[in-house]
Amino acid sequence: MTQTRNLIDENGRRTDGRTTDELREIKITVGVVKNADGSAFIEFGKNKIVAAVYGPREVHPKHMALPDRCVLRCRYHMSPFSTDTRKNPAPSRREIEISKVMREALEPALMLEDYPRAAIDVFVEVLQADGGSRCAGITAASIALADAGINMRDIVASCAAGKVDEKIVLDINDTEDKEGGADMPVAYMPHLEQVTLLQLDGILNHEQFNECVDKAIKGCEIVYEIQRQALMQKYFGNETELKEEQ
Amino acid sequence: MSSSKRSTIIVEHLRRQQMWDAISKGKRLDGRNLDDLRPLEIELDIIKKANGSAKVKLGNSEVIAGVKIETGEPFEGLENKGALILSAEVLPTASPYIEPGPPDEETIELARVVDRGIRESEMIDLDKLVLVPGKIVYTIFVDCSIINADGNLFDATSYAAVSALASSKVPIFEMQDDKVVHTGNNQDPPITTIPISITAIRIGEAVILDPTSEEEACMNARITITTNSNGDYTAIQKGSTGAFTIEQIKKAAETARIKGEEVRAKLKELTKDG
Numbered sequence: 445m446t447q448t449r450n451l452i453d454e455n456g457r458r459t460d461g462r463t464t465d466e467l468r469e470i471k472i473t474v475g476v477v478k479n480a481d482g483s484a485f486i487e488f489g490k491n492k493i494v495a496a497v498y499g500p501r502e503v504h505p506k507h508m509a510l511p512d513r514c515v516l517r518c519r520y521h522m523s524p525f526s527t528d529t530r531k532n533p534a535p536s537r538r539e540i541e542i543s544k545v546m547r548e549a550l551e552p553a554l555m556l557e558d559y560p561r562a563a564i565d566v567f568v569e570v571l572q573a574d575g576g577s578r579c580a581g582i583t584a585a586s587i588a589l590a591d592a593g594i595n596m597r598d599i600v601a602s603c604a605a606g607k608v609d610e611k612i613v614l615d616i617n618d619t620e621d622k623e624g625g626a627d628m629p630v631a632y633m634p635h636l637e638q639v640t641l642l643q644l645d646g647i648l649n650h651e652q653f654n655e656c657v658d659k660a661i662k663g664c665e666i667v668y669e670i671q672r673q674a675l676m677q678k679y680f681g682n683e684t685e686l687k688e689e690q
Numbered sequence: 691m692s693s694s695k696r697s698t699i700i701v702e703h704l705r706r707q708q709m710w711d712a713i714s715k716g717k718r719l720d721g722r723n724l725d726d727l728r729p730l731e732i733e734l735d736i737i738k739k740a741n742g743s744a745k746v747k748l749g750n751s752e753v754i755a756g757v758k759i760e761t762g763e764p765f766e767g768l769e770n771k772g773a774l775i776l777s778a779e780v781l782p783t784a785s786p787y788i789e790p791g792p793p794d795e796e797t798i799e800l801a802r803v804v805d806r807g808i809r810e811s812e813m814i815d816l817d818k819l820v821l822v823p824g825k826i827v828y829t830i831f832v833d834c835s836i837i838n839a840d841g842n843l844f845d846a847t848s849y850a851a852v853s854a855l856a857s858s859k860v861p862i863f864e865m866q867d868d869k870v871v872h873t874g875n876n877q878d879p880p881i882t883t884i885p886i887s888i889t890a891i892r893i894g895e896a897v898i899l900d901p902t903s904e905e906e907a908c909m910n911a912r913i914t915i916t917t918n919s920n921g922d923y924t925a926i927q928k929g930s931t932g933a934f935t936i937e938q939i940k941k942a943a944e945t946a947r948i949k950g951e952e953v954r955a956k957l958k959e960l961t962k963d964g
Contacts, residue, residue: 508695547692643928650943654943
């Protein structure tokens with residue numbers, strides 16, 4: 445990748461004014477899709493993503509059912525209007541790959557053995573994309589699964605780190621993704637301390653790699669706290685307000 | 691839509707138990723140690739009609755890669771770079787469980803991970819493959835066919851693609867009266883580095899390298915790590931439905947550097963004769 449301009453200024457500020465350790469603003473609303481069993485809407489910087497969960501429900505076609513556990517089905521999709529140039533609505537190879545890694549990132553957190561012969565469907569729709577949409581999608585999907593009351597071992601939080609101007613920075617945005625040196629999306633279960641998604645494109649030396657992993661994990665821990673707050677807000681929101689009034 | 695499915699290869703309980711027992715003693719069912727790779731064989735230039743080709747055998751996994759070099763329009767946004775297009779197909783010859791048809795998500799992931807390893811390492815200097823800036827560039831097709839599948843297709847396919855590219859001859863094209871003409875001469879491709887991928891899987895708490903398909907059927911999680919000639923990381927993909935701890939990932943990354951260097955030396959030695 446050829447770099448055309450400085451992405452970090454002399455004060456250590458990035459193109460959107462953040463420091464190297466700062467996440468974009470994250471806002472999660474739980475239960476936005478009324479028909480779904482669980483749902484979440486996430487604004488992750490300029491990303492706007494809705495995630496909806498249906499299930500556990502009957503599997504169609506029936507031969508896909510598994511006798512000992514639940515089938516998890518996952519679709520990551522970008523709306524045609526979500527990008528600068530219109531995106532063909534047909535699923536691209538990129539979206540097929542992301543659907544797969546997203547499913548594999550969520551599956552370790554779910555107790556699928558509790559729902560044999562059933563299916564859980566996770567639909568992630570990117571309405572506006574701004575770099576890091578797979579991380580934002582996983583973060584939202586995980587909350588939607590919790591909202592649907594699926595038995596879970598942990599919440600999956602996701603966040604990317606990367607390299608910009610030879611510096612390791614947290615939460616790569618669209619410009620940094622296209623012009624920067626490396627992008628590493630990570631998904632992490634904070635309580636089990638396990639990594640469920642790790643990808644990298646771009647060049648990192650050994651020290652940068654270790655720093656990048658550590659930074660992304662720290663980011664995931666911050667994201668987790670926001671996820672927890674969003675769930676608390678939906679399920680205990682009024683109660684906390686009541687307590688304060690008393 | 692991506693869906694969880696049962697493993698196509700069923701490993702019997704007794705066999706699985708044997709595998710776990712062996713791994714707990716630091717051995718594997720085929721006698722290898724946990725971080726041993728299977729024997730690697732590379733045969734070059736087996737397809738004369740291609741501009742470069744390689745057959746790679748990694749244990750019983752067998753992959754043929756062919757390089758075809760043509761000219762065409764550049765990609766949008768990359769007007770002054772040659773185009774690199776990589777595909778992979780698991781042929782119906784590869785195992786009794788493969789059916790002909792459009793690629794499934796695993797094959798798409800395979801092609802994209804191999805492509806990422808080569809593209810992100812900037813193995814080929816695409817800036818040098820421009821004929822008419824902004825209009826006509828060299829287009830390099832790398833097509834990989836998996837002939838026989840016995841695990842670790844990521845590495846086998848990557849070694850085949852890299853060997854075929856490294857040993858290819860680029861036809862020299864010229865513009866004559868606004869037409870692209872082949873001068874009849876060839877040159878070596880602009881190679882900057884040799885990317886090598888190393889795949890590790892976790893079975894229980896053990897991490898083993900270069901898995902067979904039987905081992906893959908028992909895995910919890912998989913990670914493919916590509917390094918370049920400097921020992922820098924250029925691409926990583928975690929796969930499968932389990933997770934890794936941070937320590938396991940950092941250790942796998944270190945191992946990928948060391949083992950990658952061994953494979954790179956071997957690949958360089960084997961491709962030199964071609």
